Amino acid sequence: MPYRYLLIIGLTLFWLLLSGYWTNPLILALGAASVALATWIAMRIESKYAFKDKGVSILLRQHTFWPWLSLEIVKSNIAVLKCIWMPKTYPISPIIRQLKMEPESRIARTLYANAITLTPGTVTIEVRDTDILIYALLEDAMEDLEEGEMGRRVHKLEGNK
Amino acid sequence: MFAVTCLAILVVMGIALARAFIGPTVYDRILAVNMFGTKTVLFIAVYGFMTERPEFMDIALVYALINFVGVIAVLKFVERFPPPSASNDE
Amino acid sequence: MTFIIDALSWVCLMMGCFLGISGAVGIFKFDEFYSRVHAASVTDTLCVFFIMAGLVLQSGFTLVSVKLIFAVVLLWLTSPVASHALIRSAYHTGLKPKLKTSRKESAKRGQS
Numbered sequence: 001m002p003y004r005y006l007l008i009i010g011l012t013l014f015w016l017l018l019s020g021y022w023t024n025p026l027i028l029a030l031g032a033a034s035v036a037l038a039t040w041i042a043m044r045i046e047s048k049y050a051f052k053d054k055g056v057s058i059l060l061r062q063h064t065f066w067p068w069l070s071l072e073i074v075k076s077n078i079a080v081l082k083c084i085w086m087p088k089t090y091p092i093s094p095i096i097r098q099l100k101m102e103p104e105s106r107i108a109r110t111l112y113a114n115a116i117t118l119t120p121g122t123v124t125i126e127v128r129d130t131d132i133l134i135y136a137l138l139e140d141a142m143e144d145l146e147e148g149e150m151g152r153r154v155h156k157l158e159g160n161k
Numbered sequence: 162m163f164a165v166t167c168l169a170i171l172v173v174m175g176i177a178l179a180r181a182f183i184g185p186t187v188y189d190r191i192l193a194v195n196m197f198g199t200k201t202v203l204f205i206a207v208y209g210f211m212t213e214r215p216e217f218m219d220i221a222l223v224y225a226l227i228n229f230v231g232v233i234a235v236l237k238f239v240e241r242f243p244p245p246s247a248s249n250d251e
Numbered sequence: 252m253t254f255i256i257d258a259l260s261w262v263c264l265m266m267g268c269f270l271g272i273s274g275a276v277g278i279f280k281f282d283e284f285y286s287r288v289h290a291a292s293v294t295d296t297l298c299v300f301f302i303m304a305g306l307v308l309q310s311g312f313t314l315v316s317v318k319l320i321f322a323v324v325l326l327w328l329t330s331p332v333a334s335h336a337l338i339r340s341a342y343h344t345g346l347k348p349k350l351k352t353s354r355k356e357s358a359k360r361g362q363s
Binding site: 162163165166169170172173176177179180185186188189191192193195196199200202203206207210215218219221222225226229232233236239240243 | 260261264265267268271272274275276278279284287288291294295298299302303305306309310315318319321322325326329330332333334336337340341343344346
């Protein structure tokens with residue numbers, strides 16, 4: 001199962017980078033014990049909510065998604081900043097709407113909802129199957145989401161063209 | 162320059178605390194406390210650089226995780242036992 | 252060279268301070284809980300990024316900057332989860348948002 005090995009490699013790297021002691025045997029042994037414990041706990045979750053193989057392939061395709069998302073974050077930050085400092089010229093128009101989303105697998109839906117919440121100006125209130133309830137501070141932000149650029153990009157991460 | 166940054170973060174923390182005190186609903190308070198926690202992480206990091214002890218970053222990392230777990234725990238509690246004033250005053 | 256790096260990190264830190272203060276002003280100024288979440292999310296994303304970027308420029312290529320990057324990643328992963336949980340439990344306990352309905356939107360709502 002690739003997920004288990006990925007988790008072990010990631011946790012080991014995390015421990016080594018955080019501790020900085022790469023020669024002390026006691027600390028390395030403690031690190032190995034911690035990694036084993038964390039992996040065992042994650043595997044207990046895994047037996048109930050399996051992290052499918054699709055998830056691993058999603059992790060490999062992140063490199064085009066993050067630069068684009070950072071650009072979106074900068075843009076929406078500027079939009080919200082305008083609303084904070086100049087409320088007269090840029091009035092807020094709060095709006096709640098339910099949208100359909102394209103991504104199907106659970107990890108892609110989680111990624112999509114988190115990306116929506118991470119960009120200022122839009123917050124996911126609830127995710128139910130393929131429906132997603134979104135609260136937006138500005139109507140423009142909501143229209144951008146309805147247009148579906150982000151959904152398409154996350155959908156592409158799943159491996160569909 | 163770290164001193165200026167520290168001062169600015171302290172101002173932000175003060176405003177967040179004020180919102181936590183006056184915030185009309187319980188969710189406003191939790192939001193303000195969450196923001197206060199994020200700013201504490203930044204403050205610890207900048208303060209560590211100001212006193213030239215960058216080991217403070219470990220504490221900042223741990224604080225970020227504890228802040229997250231704490232907010233989720235409080236939210237779970239509030240969701241299960243909603244305070245009487247949570248829904249009707251705005 | 253060090254002068255350029257110092258100047259860059261100074262700019263990054265000041266940008267971070269400005270974003271943090273505007274987030275705090277927003278959290279104070281907006282008159283409703285649901286709008287305040289957005290003001291807080293401004294400080295949670297770019298403010299954190301800019302301040303940490305300024306510190307990374309100062310510390311250079313060491314383990315400390317790895318830890319700084321870890322802190323940014325952790326905050327960017329946990330803050331949307333926290334704000335989603337917050338707004339979801341607020342919505343479920345019946346805190347009603349104040350919505351400004353445009354004409355298009357109210358026509359849509361008439362149908363549903």
